[in-house]
Every structure is written in structure tokens, then in C-alpha cells.
Amino acid sequence: MVAGGCENSSVGIQTQLRRANTVFRFVALGYPVLLGGLAFDALVRPLWAALLVVVLLGWTWAATEWYRRRGYEPKALYTDLAVTVCAVAASSWALATDTGVPVSVGPWMAGAVLAWAAAWGRRSGAVAGAVVAAAGMVFRGGVHSSTVNETVLLVLTGFAAGHLVRLGVVAEQRMREAAERSATVRERERLARDIHDSVLQVLALVQRRGAEIGGEAAELGRLAGGQEEALRALIRSESYRDPLGGQRDLRSLVGRHAGATVTVAAPATPVPLPAETARQLAAAVASAVDNVREHCPAGTKVWLLVEDDGEAVQVTVRDDGPGMEPGRLAAAAAEGRLGVAQSIEGRIRELGGTTAVVSAPGEGTEVEMRVPRGEGGAGGDARRGR
Template identity: 50%
Template sequence: MRTSPEGFEVPLWRALAVFRVASLGYVVVSALRHADRYAHPLAAAGVVLVMAAWTATTAVGYARPARRGWPLLSADLGVVLGVVLATPWVVGRSALASGVPTLGVAWLAGPVLAWAVSGGRRRGTVAALLIGLADLATRERIGESSLTGVILLLLAGVVVGHVARLAVTAEERLQRAVELEAATRERERLARGIHDSVLQVLALVQRRGAQLGGEAGELARLAGEQETALRALIAGAPPARRDDGPADLRALLRRYASPSITLSAPAGSVPLPGPVARELAAATAAALDNVARHAGGRAWVLVEDEGTAVTVSVRDDGPGFADGRLAEAAAQGRLGVARSIRGRIDDLGGTVRITSTPGVGTEVELTVPRRLKEATWHG
């Protein structure tokens, strides 16, 4: 279970510290009242001092999330089990049989609550069973009162663990809500800027290109399509529903073949889920666009169907680039590779490998699994 220094679990840990101090006070009062009936009063005083020291230790330890791991949890349980097992000798079996309370009484519930807060119902139940069984093992006769103590420990572990789980779930939902609100505000801010700049330019290109005709008319049509898509994006409108059935990657890539772009693909079709095939084709198009911009436009595209995965390699004989150039371009805000290529392939659960040698050329290798987990793709 995840913990956070500012999370909803903090009050539970604080309440646990208060409980341990209060229960220790009850132990001290009980020990003073029944000290004359103990078999070894001095040993009882020593055990109480150990319990006091351990109460202080856990109060400091559990206050920091980094220390709420297995070492402290295990030590907490071990100390309490030691107190339980020492009780028959310190108090004496005859005194216990006559109704004298056990040495730990309510203080024994400390690790049960700690395990429950840190790990939920299951972990709290395990700690309650271990302490309860140890307590029963030290008794000569198991009666209703002793069983009641074990049942109360189990109830404490289950209830507190359930509350702790609800607290973590509530914290996660709150965090998602805060992130969503922040993303919405950022989108609204970007939408205002885009509306005042990019959309107006696209609208101007569409109007002027339509008047000029020819190639300018085609540019006007593309500008109009991009303007519509961009308006829908910044307005938060859902994208148009697309066919999610199988698609032939080879057919999608064939449109990019030209005298300067050589496409090599298997003789048969390369079927992939529709969204996967389209995103892989779009990433390939982005790589070819980089070739056109920086490498003269000459490229070779190789499609390999490996059964469980499909790999598309885009190679050129351009000038290449030195190591670190992609990171430098991303830092400058040029995100073609980071977003159009890596972003798409990462969302598909695939990998991107880019190798480049100055003066020799660049190769971009895109690999995606044929079968994706349902949670990977939300298109």
C-alpha cells in the first residue's frame, strides 16, 4: 500500500501513536495495581520499561514514511510477541488463572494496527492471528474471555485495514481530480493562444488558397482539415470514431512509396489492429518527413513481420547527426521525434531505436507487439 508524507494515512499513524501511549498508561496502572500478585515483580517492571522504550521508538519510526517498511513492522511484531511469551513467567500462571490481566493487555494491539494501516485488511489479519495464537498458547486454559481478546484483535485488524485502504483510494482519486483540473486549465490556456494565432493563420490560408486554386487550393483544403481537427482538439470534442478492426500495415505504408522512397514488405498482408496499424504508419510518416527535411528525401522502408511483433525500419543516406542532437532538439521545443515517433510507439507498448552516423545516414527502427494489452490503447 502506498504511503505519502502528506496523504490521508497521516492521521491514522498519528492516532496509532496516541493509542500506544494511552495503552501504555493503562499497562502501567494495571502493573501497579497487581504488582503484589506477580510472580516476578522486578521482571515485570523491566518488561514495562521495554514497552515504554519501544512505544517511543515506534512513535518516531512510524512518523516517517520511509521507515514504515518490513524491518520496523517485523521488529514491532517481534517485540510484542516477546512480551506475550514472557507474560506467563513474569506474572505467573496461577495469577493469570485467578484473573490477573496479562502484562501487555491493550498495548498488544499496536502492531496489529500498524500492519493494518500499512497493508490493509489482509496484513492486519495476519498480525492479529500471530499475536492471538501466541497469547492462547501461553494460557493453561482457553476460555471465553481469552477468545474474546483474539476476536477483538481480528476485528481491529480488519476494520482499521479497511479504513486505511479507503483512505489511500480517496487520496488517489483526489490526486487524479487535481491533475485533471490542472490539465483542463492548461488546455484552456493553450486554446486561447492557439485561437489567437494558429487557427487564424489556418483560416487565412484556407481562404486565400481557395481563391488561388491549383496547388494552393490543395493546401487550402489541408489547412481547412487541420483547422477543423485543431478546433475539435482544443474544445475537448471526442475524435471521430474509427474502425478498430484489423488493418493491413503494408497497404497503409504503400501510399508513401515513390521514386525516392523504396518500400520493401512481405509478399502477403501484414495485419494489425486498426489503431495500431494507423499509429505505426503515422510514426513512419513522421520519420519520412524528417528524411525529406534533413536528408534529401531518399529513403528505404523495410517492413518485417516477426509473428509476435512487427518492425518498420526507415533508413536514409543523409548527413546523419551526432550523439545528443535529439535531446538538444527536444530542449529547443522541436518535438517531432519525441512526440510524433517515440510518443506514438511508446503508447503502443513498442520500442524505438535510432542510430545515426555523421556523413553516413540515419536508421529509425520501430517495433510494436502484435497483441496489445487492453489498457495500453485507448484510441
């Protein structure tokens, strides 16, 4: 059964069906009016028959206004179905003829069924059709060809209308998501062009002039070159990433660091994580790589290892730099230098993960960041099921 809140997420098709149902209900009133007019001389209670038609007209107007103002709220739907059942019962008395066969309100009964199908889907539509058909059997002479035909038509109408609404809801959602992705891609491409024409050109110039000048300027040029390479990789990964249903492939975010001094090892299959989780974990990895470039000699090698065991994702950043003395991180935090404490450990802790830093003088440094998969678990389950 489709949730009652789908009115907001599928306003397009539900609004169109509600308007079509409004027209249908008013037109369908012509059925009992026409048959009643043709059999007017045979009606046992013609005045009551006329009053019933007026009541049905009034309720049709009231129901359509209720739906228009308040949407398909449960109170309106249940009331509409109850009034329809009462109308079926009243018609067996008010529209009775001297032949013993009452005039039916006919297609008008389907109005409430269509409303239920539009609001709550095919199952609810079929149930509403069955309820109205059961009332017809109870008050209009039991099971015979006429009531059986009405039952089949009402149940099928509710089921088919609900199914079409559900298909429309899915189609609208996909179109909306496609439009959002298209707009996002166009904006990224515009930003990529602007960055290429400004920031990347400046970084390339700094790298080239630094190499020409030499000395400390050469080191600045090397850092500028590394940042230019990382920024180009960022633009490529953001502009052409694979769609993962609102998730991000961690490999593309970490892979942008690959270069002459950075080696990245990752699984052959995507490592999907919720978008924000992936961004924060990638930011922590970037901070660890930046620490190596800032505190280690030029040419220090860095290895990034991405592991996915289904329950959690772990990224290890290891370098062959000079390492750190025991207690160095605690001393840096006490001095107010919170790069590791906040940029790395703080981010991972907020994601519900853990961080381990292993280092010793002359043996390099290893930073292990492990984050539980959380809502990205579906991806891990899918891989384990392969």
C-alpha cells in the same frame, strides 16, 4: 496483501494512521499500569512488573521513531511483532498475581497489529492479530473466555484497520488522478483559446485570401483550410476525450482527419491503446495523409480504415491519386527523402508493428500500418468477451 511499497503511493492515510497508532500505543500503556497499580499488593513480582512497564514504554518510543524515520519497512514490522509476542510471554510471569491470573498488557498488544494492517492490508493485519492472540493463549492459561475475547478483538481489529487503509489508498489515488485530469483539461482549454485567437485566425485568413487571389494562392488557401479543420478537430478531441484509464481511443485521433476529401471508417466501439502507442500510430497516419496532400493533385480522395481484431490494431490509408512507380520509395530514401521510411515505417517499427505500402501507376496508393495491442490488450479482451 498490499505491496510493501504502498507507503510511497499512499503517504497520506498511512501517515495519519501511524500518528494515531503512536498516540494509541502510549495511551494503551495506561492499561497495565492502572491494573497493576490496583492489584499491586497482589503482584508476585512487583519490581519485575515495574521493569516490564518501563521496557514496554522504551520499545513503544523506539518503534514509533523507527516507523517515523524509515516508514513501514519489513524489518521494523517483524521486530515489532516479535517484541509484542515476547511482551505477552513476559507479562504472564512479571505481572503474575497471587490469584494465579496475571495482569494483561491489554490494548497495547494491538499496536503491532495496527502497524501491520497499515503497511500490508487487511490479511496481514488479521494474521498479526492471530499471532499475538495465539501467544496470549499459550502463555496466559490456554483457551478461556479472556483469551478468546482477545483473539476476536485482535483479529477483527487487524482486518478492519487494513480494509479501511485499503479503501483510503484507493480513494487517495482516485482523488489524485481526478486532480491531475482536471489540471490537464484546464491547460488544454487555455491552449485551445490561445490557438483559436492566433493560429486558427491566421489559417482562416490565408484560406480566404488565397481563394480571392486564385491560382497557386488558391491551392495554398485550400491547404491552410485543411490544416485549420484538422487543428480544430485536434483541439476538440484533446479537450473532451473519453477517460480510458490512461489509454487513448484511436478513433478520436484518426477521426480528426475527416473532411471533404478524407473519409474515415472506424468501429462503433472505442479502440483503446496505450497513450503513447496511440499517439505514435496517429502521427504515422497523419504523415501518410500529409503525403497525399503534398504529392497528389488537389481533390485527391483519401480513405482511412481503422480495424481492431483484439490482438492488434490496423489503420489503412488509401488514396485514388496517381500512384507510384515500383522502387520509388527506395529511391526517395536513397535521395535522403525519409518521410515514409522514418515518419511512417520508423514509428510503426518502434511500436513492434509492420507497415506495407502497395502502389502502382494510375492505381493510387495504399499504406497498411498494423500495431500489436500490447498493454492495451485488456481492451481487446473486453470487446471479444461481449
